[in-house]
Amino acid sequence: MAGPRPVVLSGPSGAGKSTLLKKLMKEYDSVFGFSVSHTTRSPRPGEENGKDYHFVTREVMQAGIDKGDFIENAEFSGNMYGTSKAAVHDVQAKNLICILDIDMQGVRNIKQTDLNAIYISIQPPSTEILEKRLRDRKTESEDSLQRRLRAAKVDMEFSKEAGVFDVVIVNDNLDVAYGQLKDALLEEINMVKKTSASS
Numbered sequence: 001m002a003g004p005r006p007v008v009l010s011g012p013s014g015a016g017k018s019t020l021l022k023k024l025m026k027e028y029d030s031v032f033g034f035s036v037s038h039t040t041r042s043p044r045p046g047e048e049n050g051k052d053y054h055f056v057t058r059e060v061m062q063a064g065i066d067k068g069d070f071i072e073n074a075e076f077s078g079n080m081y082g083t084s085k086a087a088v089h090d091v092q093a094k095n096l097i098c099i100l101d102i103d104m105q106g107v108r109n110i111k112q113t114d115l116n117a118i119y120i121s122i123q124p125p126s127t128e129i130l131e132k133r134l135r136d137r138k139t140e141s142e143d144s145l146q147r148r149l150r151a152a153k154v155d156m157e158f159s160k161e162a163g164v165f166d167v168v169i170v171n172d173n174l175d176v177a178y179g180q181l182k183d184a185l186l187e188e189i190n191m192v193k194k195t196s197a198s199s
């Protein structure tokens with residue numbers, strides 16, 4: 001039997017993907033598992049290696065890509081990011097719904113695979129609010145912030161392309177956006193709950 005469909009969350013940096021997915025994983029810890037990506041960016045305060053990301057050097061990441069260890073990889077804001085085969089496999093082996101937090105290049109590439117994912121775009125209410133949230137988060141240098149805002153403009157256009165996303169959620173009020181995310185995933189959540197109850 002095919003396992004549960006993976007869920008792809010995408011959208012501009014600062015749109016609220018991590019906030020929403022952390023809420024979801026907290027409420028449904030026996031349903032969802034996070035696909036831990038690799039990245040060459042430095043860890044932020046509070047981020048854990050192996051939990052938020054596998055933090056690696058460019059050399060290590062490139063060697064893994066060359067070996068064929070990655071399903072997809074992309075360059076974002078001056079750093080490499082990628083989903084390893086192991087990251088997805090580890091979650092699916094536990095019969096959990098695998099959640100991927102990836103950029104739009106990742107979305108395009110995952111669409112070429114047989115993962116049969118559900119694609120959800122998280123968008124900010126406006127570019128002004130996005131900028132404020134990113135500044136208030138205090139994780140980025142001015143240069144990194146500007147790169148993210150430039151990428152966000154492209155991403156916001158991409159989210160409007162027909163047929164790319166199953167659901168587009170505008171994260172204005174967090175509780176409302178979270179409710180919409182849960183609604184979008186209700187069928188999958190119930191399916192996993194039923195399977196684990198009967199086993």
Ligand SMILES: Nc1nc2c(ncn2[C@@H]2O[C@H](COP(=O)(O)OP(=O)(O)O)[C@@H](O)[C@H]2O)c(=O)[nH]1
Nearest residue numbers: 013014037074076081082083101102103105106
């Ligand atoms: N293609 C791809 N994008 C990723 C991956 N992991 C994270 N990203 C994306 O990289 C971008 C930057 O992520 P990050 O540095 O954590 O910053 P944040 O989104 O501002 O919290 C975001 O759009 C993520 O969705 C990955 O494995 N593959």
Ligand SMILES: Nc1ncnc2c1ncn2[C@@H]1O[C@H](COP(=O)(O)OP(=O)(O)O)[C@@H](O)[C@H]1O
Nearest residue numbers: 013014015016017018019133137171172173174
């Ligand atoms: N609905 C919301 N209203 C106000 N602030 C929010 C909302 N959602 C997220 N934030 C804040 O905005 C910032 C960016 O959110 P984050 O989850 O880190 O985004 P992403 O993972 O998409 O880069 C964080 O500081 C977060 O606490």
